[in-house]
Amino acid sequence: MxxxxxxxxxxxxxxxxxxxxxxxxxxxxxxxxxxxxxxxxxxxxxxxxxxxxxxxxxxxxxxxxxxxxxxxxxxxxxxxxxxxxxxxxxxxxxxxxxxxxxSHQLDEASRGFSFMKDGPLDLRMDTDAPRTAADIVNTADEGELIRIFREYGEEQNARRIAQTIVKTRVSRRITTTLQLAELVATVSPKRGKRNPATQVFQALRIAVNDxxxxxxxxxxxxxxxxxxxxxxxxxxxxxxxxxxxxxxxxxxxxxxxxxxxxxxxxxxxxxxxxxxxxxxxxxxxxxxxxxxxxxxxxxxxxxxxxxxx
The missing domain is CATH 3.40.50.150 (Vaccinia Virus protein VP39)
Structure with a gap:
């Protein structure tokens, strides 16, 4: 592309x-x-x-x-x-x-910036950076996930989303953008035209790239x-x-x-x-x-x- x-x-x-x-x-x-x-x-x-x-x-x-x-x-x-x-x-x-x-980062599914296309849950602007969004989602404790979603995404349902992530990852790793977006949608109702995963992805992107x-x-x-x-x-x-x-x-x-x-x-x-x-x-x-x-x-x-x- x-x-x-x-x-x-x-x-x-x-x-x-x-x-x-x-x-x-x-x-x-x-x-x-x-x-x-x-x-x-x-x-x-x-x-x-x-x-x-x-x-x-x-x-x-x-x-x-x-x-x-x-x-x-x-x-x-x-x-x-x-x-x-x-x-x-x-x-x-x-x-x-x-x-x-x-626009390129959003449109290239392999970078994981968008939940409109399936791709690896990456979100790194520097492709050599050590930590991806998948690393955070699968290893951060519940309290840290809540903090990230609230502080960086201003997400109202931060606690429920974090609890669902922690419960889900016990049986399977969350590795793709659509996996995470669909998981968020199960616990966070859609508000207007905005996808319920928007603020979660924003928060993870900010955290991954500091x-x-x-x-x-x-x-x-x-x-x-x-x-x-x-x-x-x-x-x-x-x-x-x-x-x-x-x-x-x-x-x-x-x-x-x-x-x-x-x-x-x-x-x-x-x-x-x-x-x-x-x-x-x-x-x-x-x-x-x-x-x-x-x-x-x-x-x-x-x-x-x-x-x-």
């Missing part, structure tokens, strides 16, 4: 990041290469990363015409400081991460790598991720902090950004009609303050 990924909020990303010749950008989630390609088409140089070797291979091939402006590196964006330092980069005019699952901790790590490091006036853009797809982005950017853009026990507000020593998007940017009706996966995408952008600010 050819690797493809419709880049979400593409025109909004380009408008807000303002790529131009002479500028250097970081794309921490290369995926199919759509966002990087648009940055390159505007004359910018791009250093990109992805932990999925299939994405790296296909996107590098796609972006061959821009070889002189483009460098692709393998790794999780949480580790970008060490990885980009090795290629001699010390700062960026813009940084972008799109922390959704790519996604929320990776996002925290990236956001903690990124501002130091932005040149003054450089912009940071983050696209997220569910409330857990967006909450982290919103709260982190708000803290880094607050000149003063105030707490009830303090006599007066104090200067925020972490203030290095200003918010460019006061409200989250979302896809237009036209885009969601063409690409339904853009429906839940949320873009937030902040800009590095001058060094003297």
């Amino acid at each position: 050819p690797f493809y990924h419709a880049p979400v909020l593409l025109s909004e990303v380009i408008e807000l990041l303002q790529p131009a010749p002479g500028k250097l950008f970081f794309d921490g989630t290369l995926g199919g290469g759509g966002h990087s390609e648009a940055l390159l088409q505007h004359g910018a140089r791009v250093v990109a990363m992805d932990q999925d070797p299939n994405a790296l291979s296909h996107a590098t091939e796609r972006l061959k015409p821009f070889a002189a402006q483009f460098c692709a590196l393998r790794g999780n964006f949480r580790h970008f400081p060490q990885i980009v330092e090795e290629v001699g980069v010390s700062g960026f005019d813009g940084m972008l991460v799109d922390i959704g699952v790519s 996604e929320l901790a990776a996002l925290h790590d990236f956001l903690a490091a990124a501002p130091r790598w932005l040149k003054p006036g450089g912009r940071l853009a983050v696209i997220s797809f569910h409330s857990l991720e967006d909450r982290i982005v919103k709260q982190t950017l708000a803290h880094l853009a607050a000149p003063f902090l105030d707490r009830p026990e303090w006599p007066e507000p104090r200067k925020n020593l972490d203030c290095v950004l200003k918010l460019i998007t006061r409200k989250p940017v979302q896809a237009t009706a036209q885009e969601t009609e063409l690409n339904p996966r853009a429906r839940s995408a949320v873009l937030r952008v902040a800009e590095r303050l001058p060094a003297s600010a």
Whole structure:
């Protein structure tokens, strides 16, 4: 299957990041290469990363015409400081991460990201990572499964689903996507059009890939790598991720902090950004009609303050 990924909020990303010749950008989630390609088409140089070797291979091939402006590196964006330092980069005019699952990952049954097709219960973005979703489902104790489903999936029926998994795996391992989806459906009623397994699969994907901790790590490091006036853009797809982005950017853009026990507000020593998007940017009706996966995408952008600010 050819690797493809419709880049979400593409025109909004380009408008807000303002790529131009002479500028250097970081794309921490290369995926199919759509966002990087648009940055390159505007004359910018791009250093990109992805932990999925299939994405790296296909996107590098796609972006061959821009070889002189483009460098692709393998790794999780949480580790970008060490990885980009090795290629001699010390700062960026813009940084972008799109922390959704790519269309290719969802559509390729062998990756196990979707319960619409049967495949191994994998869910690893880095195919060399040691632990799969099947490992968690078949070895985690009931309490840990409940925590994962509640914390990462906000699943109301977490306890019943966990109990059913633990009971089922005594007699047979749960190894495929449809096995798990059908098991969840037996104890979790369908709510509207959403498949009852949606939040369970989301929770397992986040757990397998340690996604929320990776996002925290990236956001903690990124501002130091932005040149003054450089912009940071983050696209997220569910409330857990967006909450982290919103709260982190708000803290880094607050000149003063105030707490009830303090006599007066104090200067925020972490203030290095200003918010460019006061409200989250979302896809237009036209885009969601063409690409339904853009429906839940949320873009937030902040800009590095001058060094003297």
